[in-house]
Amino acid sequence: MEEQKYKYIRKGDGTVCRLIRIGTRKSELARIQTKSVAEKLKELHPDISLEIVAMSTIGDKILDTALSKIGEKSLFTKELETALEKNMVDLVVHSLKDLPTTLPPGFTIAAVLKRENPHDAVVLHPKHVGKTLDTLPEKSVIGTSSLRRAAQLKRRFPHLEFKDIRGNLNTRLKKLDEKEDFAAIILAAAGLKRMGWENRISQILEPGDCMYAVGQGALAVEVRAKDTDLLEMLSVLNDTETVLRCISERAFLRHLEGGCSVPVAVHTLVKDSQLYLTGAVYSLDGSESLKDTMQTSIAASDKSSEEGDQQEEHVGVTALKVCSVSQANAERLGVELASLLLSKGAKEILTVARQLNDAR
Structure with missing residues (x-):
């Protein structure tokens, strides 16, 4: 039988409630973001007690080197995921743009909250x-x-x-x-x-000047994939439009095999049940670029409520209560747009960009 991992505390009035520990980076912004998520969770689940556990990550400690030169994929997430793995925290709040498109085995994103201005x-x-x-x-x-x-x-x-x-x-x-x-x-x-x-x-900066990073402006809550109770509890935080936009963006980046060491940018829009994804790749100096736009339907199917409750992962996101057909369409859109750009020579542009960045 699996060891009971829940922690409980006794309140001043003698009642016992479950304690959920939330991991975060130590920066002021990370704490503010985590506090906002904790407040939403507490409002929706008043019977739990929350504790915020702050820690420094590799990206916080190495400040004399460009992010793209450090050569570490999980710059702002590794220590937090280690704490999650060791059961020191129960969930972690991230800026979604910090999370790699492929998460370590056993982890998943249980919630993507309503996006702030991504520009x-x-x-x-x-x-x-x-x-x-x-x-x-x-x-x-x-x-x-x-x-x-x-x-x-x-x-x-x-x-x-x-x-x-x-x-x-x-x-x-x-x-x-x-x-x-x-x-x-x-x-x-x-x-x-x-x-x-x-x-x-x-x-x-408008899209014509500078398109944004994959996941920029959205907050994500990462958990252990086996913690189905937390997946259910956190599902109320999901914002459907943000989930679908970010799934398409993450699928685009993953299929390109991009990361912070190459210039990849996106712009997404939802209108009339259509999801529009614009994606682009650039040379380091911006002289070469490939850019295109595709769209797909994200209209929820008649069985959206049942399908949304299925535990399916899309580019590291397990968003219960969001129509799984819409999520699959969003992921497919990202893959197809990436495939289109790759067919036009995106791989060559990104390979040279990566080599030049490594040589700098």
């Missing part, structure tokens, strides 16, 4: 307030640790220069404001909003 944002140095990337002076230096952002923005704004910047949001904003190294930095709009720093956003 990238420009934060200007105080002396450039009022400007945009278009109007910044020639040779202005823009800070970003993302190959995806740099490749697209080099292509769109050839008068600008780009330089790596690392650290959490607080650190990067401090580097921008207190020094003269950068005219602006590019950050995810979602993170700035969650931190309460929307007033620092000078410009939201």
Whole structure:
């Protein structure tokens, strides 16, 4: 018989309730995100008690090297997944864009919450307030640790220069404001909003300027796949549209065999029960690119409620109560779009990008 792994605590009034431990990164943004998920879970399941367990990851500790150069796939997730594996925590809250498209055996994403604005944002140095990337002076230096952002923005704004910047949001904003190294930095709009720093956003980058990262703006809750009770408990947090958009994006990235060491970008949209996925790959300098758009129906079938309760995984996501046919269609869309780009030469562009990045 499997060892009882649930933990219980006695409240002040003498009642006993189940304790669920939530793993998170130590950064302020990660804590804010995790607290928001915990509050939603507590509201829907008032009979449980929650404890947040914060820890540092490889990506948090190595701050003097570009993310794409570290050579580790699970930069912001490995320590958290180890804690999950060792039963030190019961679930983990991640920014979905940090989660690899193939999870370690035995883990799954039980919930993908309603997506915040997935676009990238420009934060200007105080002396450039009022400007945009278009109007910044020639040779202005823009800070970003993302190959995806740099490749697209080099292509769109050839008068600008780009330089790596690392650290959490607080650190990067401090580097921008207190020094003269950068005219602006590019950050995810979602993170700035969650931190309460929307007033620092000078410009939201539209898809024509810079498409976003797979899963950007969405929060994911990872659990042990065998914990069916938690899969059921967390299923109420799933946002159907976000789940389907992110499944298609993750399937696209996985089929391309992409990651943070290559420039891959996406844009998704749901309209009239159709899911539209635009995906692109770029050379490091943005001079070469392949981009296309495909669509599929995500209309829930007549048996959506029964099918949604089946425990099926799609690109690491086990979203109970979301129509499994719609999820399968979303995954197929990502694979087919990736296949189309691969047939046009995407593999060659990404291979060269990876080699050049490794040689830098």
